[in-house]
Amino acid sequence: MPRKVICLILLLLLIAGSAAADRRVFVTAETTRYLEDGVILFEGGVEIRYEEMIINALEGEYLEEEEELTLEIDVVAVQDKNQVKSQKMWMDLAEEYIIFSGGRVETLFYFEQEEGGEEMPVEMWSDTLEMWEQTGDILAKGDVEAFYDDMEMEADEVLIEEEKDLLTATGNVYVLRDDGSWFRAEKVEYNLEDGTLVAYKMESEFELRGSP
Amino acid sequence: MTYFKRKWLIILVAGIVLALGAGAYWYFQSRDFVLPVGEDEEIHFHFRLGGNEVVGWSRGEMLWRIKVQTIIDPEEERDRANGEKLILQDIEEGYFYREGEVYITFTVDEAHYFTRTEDLQLFGVRLERPGGDWLKSDEMTYSKADETLHSPVKVIGKMGRTDIEAEQMTALLDREEIIFDGGVKMIHQLEVE
Numbered sequence: 001m002p003r004k005v006i007c008l009i010l011l012l013l014l015i016a017g018s019a020a021a022d023r024r025v026f027v028t029a030e031t032t033r034y035l036e037d038g039v040i041l042f043e044g045g046v047e048i049r050y051e052e053m054i055i056n057a058l059e060g061e062y063l064e065e066e067e068e069l070t071l072e073i074d075v076v077a078v079q080d081k082n083q084v085k086s087q088k089m090w091m092d093l094a095e096e097y098i099i100f101s102g103g104r105v106e107t108l109f110y111f112e113q114e115e116g117g118e119e120m121p122v123e124m125w126s127d128t129l130e131m132w133e134q135t136g137d138i139l140a141k142g143d144v145e146a147f148y149d150d151m152e153m154e155a156d157e158v159l160i161e162e163e164k165d166l167l168t169a170t171g172n173v174y175v176l177r178d179d180g181s182w183f184r185a186e187k188v189e190y191n192l193e194d195g196t197l198v199a200y201k202m203e204s205e206f207e208l209r210g211s212p
Numbered sequence: 213m214t215y216f217k218r219k220w221l222i223i224l225v226a227g228i229v230l231a232l233g234a235g236a237y238w239y240f241q242s243r244d245f246v247l248p249v250g251e252d253e254e255i256h257f258h259f260r261l262g263g264n265e266v267v268g269w270s271r272g273e274m275l276w277r278i279k280v281q282t283i284i285d286p287e288e289e290r291d292r293a294n295g296e297k298l299i300l301q302d303i304e305e306g307y308f309y310r311e312g313e314v315y316i317t318f319t320v321d322e323a324h325y326f327t328r329t330e331d332l333q334l335f336g337v338r339l340e341r342p343g344g345d346w347l348k349s350d351e352m353t354y355s356k357a358d359e360t361l362h363s364p365v366k367v368i369g370k371m372g373r374t375d376i377e378a379e380q381m382t383a384l385l386d387r388e389e390i391i392f393d394g395g396v397k398m399i400h401q402l403e404v405e
């Protein structure tokens with residue numbers, strides 16, 4: 001095998017190794033309690049930094065063995081311009097999976113409407129919000145209300161797939177536009193990039209205008 | 213052998229045996245003697261000195277042990293409210309015990325032992341647990357009454373996969389709980405996949 005190829009493989013292995021070794025969580029708090037069995041409690045002004053995400057809360061608990069983090073009271077998670085506010089957050093750091101809950105979860109998620117174009121926020125309220133860090137997907141559940149561009153939406157669940165720029169609302173979907181038009185559907189797929197909307201089992205009323 | 217010679221031989225052997233016995237008695241007494249401090253207290257002694265060691269006890273159970281070369285008993289410290297202060301210097305190593313087993317090893321620049329409260333003040337101390345966890349501080353106080361180790365000044369250390377820094381620290385030894393207080397900063401290394 002040529003020497004250059006071996007060097008390249010070694011370099012890639014080194015980069016992969018250093019990236020894996022850099023899986024670190026930075027924590028600041030007023031007080032930290034180390035209990036038996038690897039339980040760590042945080043109290044007062046808790047700030048967690050993990051990769052690109054900064055999370056603030058008043059209390060927290062970390063299970064060292066399980067790599068599970070729970071934060072409570074006035075939880076605010078920020079990543080770039082995206083933001084989630086809730087009263088409770090549970091995170092599996094090994095799986096990079098997060099659940100926000102406790103009261104109404106408030107989400108602000110930005111999307112580019114077209115490549116290099118202006119970013120538009122999806123504002124959303126829900127009972128819970130699940131987030132998969134690796135894919136960037138988020139799933140809002142329970143009495144979801146979402147606002148995007150000229151559209152207001154209600155549904156049982158809303159899934160946003162970041163890579164596909166796709167918002168999928170399911171269960172008792174109601175969509176109201178700024179122009180007053182509305183429809184109900186069982187499922188709605190909305191492309192956040194180009195604004196294409198596909199509704200399944202749709203029901204609506206239209207006002208027909210014209211000369212009698 | 214004549215009766216006269218046998219008599220002198222018996223006296224000589226008896227003399228040697230007596231001399232060896234006295235020598236052994238003196239050797240063991242000086243090597244491991246007991247210093248009964250605070251005889252008016254409930255516990256009949258606070259610590260034992262012997263073989264360059266200072267040992268703290270409670271109800272017959274060893275709490276801590278320090279291997280030390282120099283012990284100073286300063287005259288001017290004798291009227292202090294918390295009792296006579298002994299200054300321990302040139303310390304090799306110290307140990308905290310639980311149920312007869314070492315669970316914390318420490319190195320320390322200097323230690324002050326208060327004979328009435330039986331508290332131990334440690335300066336320039338580094339604690340280490342068998343798993344490799346360690347904590348370092350310029351000052352820590354071991355309180356026998358509370359079973360705590362408290363650092364009123366900055367502490368740094370490593371607990372498991374976490375580097376930690378705080379303005380103060382209190383270890384509740386009976387509950388195996390450690391409280392870090394004030395500006396706590398931690399860097400936790402997640403397991404590498």
